[in-house]
Amino acid sequence: MDVYEAVMSRRAVRGFTDQPVPMEVLERVLSAAAWSPSGSNLQPWHVYVLTGRPLAELKKRAGERLAAGDPWDEREYEMYPPALKSPYHERRSAFGKERYGALGIAREDWEARQRAAAENWDCFGAPAALFCYIDRDMGPPQWADVGMYLQTVMLLLRAEGLHSCPQMAWSVYRKTVAEVLSPPDGLILFCGMSIGFEDPTVRHARTGRAPLDETVTFVEGSAPPPHMARPGRLPAAVPVGARCRPRRRPVEHHAEADPRHAAAVDPPVRGDGGRAQWIPGLYPRGPASAPTKVALLSRRDHLTS
Ligand SMILES: Cc1cc2nc3c(=O)[nH]c(=O)nc-3n(C[C@H](O)[C@H](O)[C@H](O)COP(=O)(O)O)c2cc1C
Secondary structure, X not given: OOHXXXXXXXXXXXXXXXXXXXXXXXXXXXXXXXXXXXXXXXXXXXXXXXXXXXXXXXXXHXXXXXXXXXXXXXXXXXXXXXXXXXXXXXXXXXXXXXXHHHOOOOOOOHHHHHHHHHHHHHHHHOOEEEEEEEEOOOOHHHHHHHHHHHHHHHHHHHHOOOEEEEEHHHHHHHHHHHHHHOOOOOEEEEEEEEEEOEOOOOOOOOOOOOOHHHHOOOOOOOOOOHHHOOOOOOOOOOOOOOOOOOOOOOOOOOHHHOHHHOOOOOOOOOOOOOOOOOOOOOOOOOOOOOHHHEEEEOOOOOOOO
């Protein structure tokens, strides 16, 4: 699987089979992801990986909490600005429509939406998950580093034939997560990530993207070929030499009604069905400083609380 295929075939998968994810695959992915960039090479991510009994215990505790109607933990960071301005508000609405529409849930059916969202705390059935923390005193650049790291993890998972779903939802159950993981003081839980093999029977939408000229301004250089102006296409070589005028224009449309937000097409997958062969020795086992920061809680491990 090449990088374009990994990027285009990654999506937030919200239905997994119970097929176990081998621990050596997770170790391989996280060893390679340790090579993600970060400002001054701080590597500000702290990752816990759960499978087997510890993950089952976490899901059980979260399920009990949900059933008891426990309120969410107070937030340690705001997931979104309180008043989302345009075009973000419209993009968020369009996402909700896509996500819940695919499940046949009407916009006004709040309870059904809540039920679907509650699947977050079962990791959508995934047999593996990771939880990513960051030190409380880190700033926006380090949070961005963590985002790059997580995307690297998700792309490497694709190369292993696996899928994932990043989940900020766990941040409002952070105390339950902490009961199981006992992270050191001074860390904030940014998000969880469900990991596993996709359950193809779960209905889903392919979430769309804003047109390229809404988010990218080519000031000078090559114009994108027409097939790149829409999301969902694998780009070919970009012709060089052409100059183009600035392409940014005021946002004036309503995203939900905008046909340019049409869902991206599923990308072509080569004959290996998306499961690339791992080439042993291709990636070193990770920079010397990184492995200590990844805790693997396997079936063999005891619960920490
Ligand atoms: C940092 C982050 C947190 C997310 N949190 C959740 C979550 O809690 N639950 C969920 O179902 N999806 C979550 N998502 C998935 C997004 O909804 C999804 O990435 C977005 O709608 C684009 O869709 P796609 O990833 O399928 O292309 C999260 C994504 C990111 C990057």
